Amino acid sequence: MKKKKTGANAVLEYTPSNALEAATQAAYKAFAHYQAPDHLLDVCTACCMNAELEREMRHLPLRQLTQRHFYEYNDSAKSQVQPADEIKYLAPRLLELLAEGARLHHSTELHLDRLGRCEPGSFSAAEQSALQGFALAYFAQGLEQWPAASDSLFQGDNAFSILLMWARARVPLEPLLQHWLDCDTDASTLNFVDACYWDYxxxxxxxxxxxxxxxxxxxxxxxxxxxxxxxxxxxxxxxMRLVDAGPSSSWLPAGALDHHCYPLPERISAVFDAMAA
Incomplete structure (x- = not known):
């Protein structure tokens, strides 16, 4: 959140991070009436999840749950159909940790997999709206980070992996795709280049x-x-606009190699040719 003016007339300017914080708080509000389960969570404590961590997830205040709690929870053996009340109680903290860049599973695409395993119709209109709002704010902020390093919101994964994560959570993708199409920033376009180059x-x-x-x-x-x-x-x-303008300080230097050792200009050219075909 930034200030546009100083002094008595200071006003808050909308920023992506501000939107993500607001979306996080909206999720807490939407799911506020759910209580911690009074029985074993849908996990395996025999070999998958530490029994003390499982107990803490039911007894600690929700905001005190950590990345480690959710990583083991997500990585545990689980039922094909998830208990909706359990998932909805934990959802706000899960999303908050995601917004903080926490690693919540060994694969980004599966961070929110439990959400998508609830019975169809489990989420009310208000709950669905909160999830949709968070997804859009999260995706919008991540698109403005380039390159997508391991400490970025997308944790080094490309934007299509992030969209798949939301799809597996059964969150509609159309608002996210429309936002991406409307964006004019170099970062959002470069994120498109990498996603298309590697995942399509x-x-x-x-x-x-x-x-x-x-x-x-x-x-x-x-x-x-x-x-x-x-x-x-x-x-x-x-x-075309990106190429015509030439490299700026916000993207990798022309000819630089990323972690896969493919020059960025080569990736841009390949995606441009495919799009123009």
Whole structure:
């Protein structure tokens, strides 16, 4: 949150981080009436999760739960269908830790997997709205960070992995995709380049992430969006503007190599050619 003016007339300016904090608090409000379970959580304490950590998740104040609690909770053996009241009690802190950059599973795509395993219809309209608002604020802030280093909001993963994470939580992707299309920042465009380069197979028009194998709705949504003429035209325009302007201090130097040793200009060119085709 930033101030636009000083002195008595100071006003708060909207920033992505401000929006994410507001979305976090909205999630706490939406799920505030749920209580900690009075029985064993949906985990395996025989071999998957430390029994003391499981007990703490039910007895400590919600905001005192840590990354370690949720990592073991998420990584434990679990029921195919999740207990909705348990998930909704824990959801605000889970989201808050996500906003703080916590690693909540060995794979980003599975950070919110338990949310998506609840029975259809488990979340009220207000709860769904809170999840949607948080997803948009989280995605919008992450798109403005480039490069997506391990300490960034996306934790080094590309934006398609983040969208898959939300899809597995059964949060609609259309508002996130529309926001991305509307963005004009270099960072958001470069995040698009990397996501397309690594996670979309252009010749077969298919999403490439292994965690998307059984996510039929995610693949349909993404593949339809990427191949929509208006989408391709908009990204072609933004990529042309990016190349015409040339490298700025906000992106990797021209010719620099990322951790996969592929030059950034090569990735931009490949995605531009695919979009313009």
């Amino acid at each position: 197979v252009w010749y077969s028009k298919q999403m490439g992430n292994a965690f998307a194998t059984d996510e039929v709705e995610y693949k349909r949504t993404m593949e339809e969006w990427l191949n929509r003429p208006a989408t391709k035209a908009r990204w072609t325009e933004k990529l």
